[in-house]
Amino acid sequence: MAISGTELHTCPATPAELRTVLADTVADHPKVRIAGAGTAAEWAAPPAPADLVVDTRALRGIVRYNPADMTVAVRAGTPLADLRRELAAQGQRIAFDAPRADAGATIGGLIATADAGPAQQAYGTLRDLVIGMTIVLADGTVARSGGHVIKNVAGYDLAKLFQGSLGTLGVMAEVVLRLHPLPRAGATLRLARTAAEAVAVGRRVMAGALEPAALEWCRNHLLVRFEGGQEGVEDRLSAAARLAGAPGDVLRDEEEAAAWRPVHEVTLGRPGDTVLRIGTLPGRGSRLIEAADALAARCAVETDATSSVGVGAHTVRLHTGDPAARARFLTTLRAEAAALDALVTVRRREGLPDGTDVWGPPPPTVPLMRAVKQQFDPADRFGAGRLAPWL
């Protein structure tokens, strides 16, 4: 352990050490902040000052991996990028592609922030891939839910509570994940389309039962990715082009990676950028994007956006504009979003005035969230500030 300023910094390397440090500091260091690789430090509401920082980066590595079972148990501080390399050697992967993984994000951090990437079109988010979890609570209680098998309904699925929990309930020690085979082939069809056209094409591709792995609209292009066998992917690329009424560009390898780079840039943002996350019904997504475009001009901010059009998940990045202008953009966009039954939250809060409401109107579940928090962390040790003002 090391003391920096008033915060005690600890890097437990095993679940047992994690348990001990939490149990031993209940009285002396009541307020705890959980930190992973720090790739989302600027996300959500800012953390309140803490007495103890639990750094999970030493809590890393594969605990159990039997490739034939297609599941892997890892320590929660393991960077996803590291894990990908180990799994790829066995022809397997975690079907999850949040761009933050490339920046070194940990499995635990990606769960705690409920992060997502374009592949949620086909595979959902980590919420859908986590099959077991070991957690340590504020008093040192170690609890496990789920297990090592994909199909399992025994007991409550406590891992779901940690999805989006932002370090407010407890510390994830180990996570068990479902794996998928690495596809034998993959390629992207790129089509020049407006946001509204992209929604329509996406709908036709899905209705054609072509099972796209991702349908992403970014900077006036729709990217349709297919994964599978070589012949199957070729067949689906042609079918999608037919449904779109245009040949488009078929991109592979380096060219394909380059086409997806803007999606990563918008999603991650650069230092100083503000990044918003928007959820809509898929069919209403383009209206929200158009509203954001119109609003950017009025508010004197510059924006760009990326949309998972089949899912209704959108990211809007503000890369210019003073804090007051950005706050105005956010407030006005939220008002327009409300009319579309959409949700606008702040992902990266940089560039916004201090004290900005990052979450927006509280959902009806806030009282339940508080009840869960009260049960799991009655002394309010964990994550103060991150879900403010709800918690």
Place this chain on the structure above:
Amino acid sequence: MLTTTTITEFEEVLGTEAVVTDPVALRSYECDGLTGYRVTPALVLLPSTAEEVAACVSVCAREDIPFVARGAGTGLSGGALPVAQGVVISVQRLRRVLSIDPDNRRAVVEPGVTNADISRAAAPYGLYFAPDPSSGQVCTIGGNVAENSGGAHCLKYGFTVHHIHAVDVVLPDGTLTRLGSHAPHQAGYDLLGAFIGSEGTLGIAVRIEVRLLPRPAAWRTLVADFDSLEAAGDTVTDIIAAGIVPAAIEMMDSLSIEAVEAAVAAGYHRDARAALIVELDGPHQEVASQFAEIQRLCRDHGCTHLRVAADADERAVIWKGRKAAFAAVGRISPDYLVQDGVVPRTRLAEALTRIARLADAAGLRVANVFHAGDGNLHPLVLYSEAAGQHDRAEHLSTSIAELCVELGGSLSGEHGIGTDKACSMPRQFDADSLATMRRLRTAFDPHDLCNPGKVLPTPRLCGERPGPYQPHPLETAGVIERM
């Protein structure tokens, strides 16, 4: 407490005909698909709207009356077992499909709607609801949400939790709230995910926004016979290792095949030691190339016969045989119990060997039908009530479930813990884990009124013994199967 005053209050809320007090009528709610456990409820309520459900629960909360929600009553773990001094709130009258939104591929339905009805309503748009439990013709979406139901095709498509966008829930204090939303993500804890599969202990789902999928462009189905369960199991391993994710991979042993052929003559070969049913669905070309590969793998492992479904009718016959397996066992045994344990797929062979050994030791037969792709076993313990074998069968059945835990698996893959396996939970989860699960329950239901006694072990429950298995009326009628 339930008094004549509260009964009158329920009657004022629902109308007298929606409050069941007749002892004979109450008896028809005494059990679900796990018929060995029976408790007659004090009262049954038949609300017709979400608001009526909320009003009923509010009265229960105020008067401290335990309540149990019930859909079609097809559950196999006693999840809808009534409480003697409590009420059953049936959602059978909430059975409207409220809306279908083909553009956004979703439907909003009431909890009493069956899986089959959702797919029927979605069919004109080329869409369907993917979860396919065997009782899908009659079981309700409310029950699916409670149990996080799976089905044969969940290998590719996942479970109920992957197919629900939002649920309107009546919480145990009577509050009507919404978990999830139109948007694909909502800030804060994934309470929707935690609610799905909570076996009716965290509240009652009263309106459900489900995800619909486009019908697959193509499907192919085959049955491959093998000389041994090991050869069939190795084939499954190689299919998975080849990077293929079939829609379903099912396996039946010779005893199950014998029962199926006696009952429905689906064309399975009685001389096969194991039959593998593999189904692929998806885009045409993907399915075509993978299907060729699967046939090759079956031959490589020495399959003795390969039957490829020529058309939709033959596919239906193959599935009819598979799904009839449980009821069919009635042809070869007067009584039986169904297990639902899961083992890591790579330990299937070991699990089957040890199950056979346990069966020999108990002097009973066990037929095996299972979802081979995900290691979800459904061993059928055959016994005779008349011959006094009930206790031995119960013991064997529990031993098999606990064996699955020992092999690194789970007590239940899809039937739930309910009343049936609550007492086995300490085998799978230590005391701290169970106490932490209890914290979640307390957050939703601090007074323990909502489906009490299910999922988590209680001293009262775990001191009792269940009665003998009796066929469920729907099972006798051939409407449902136990899988």
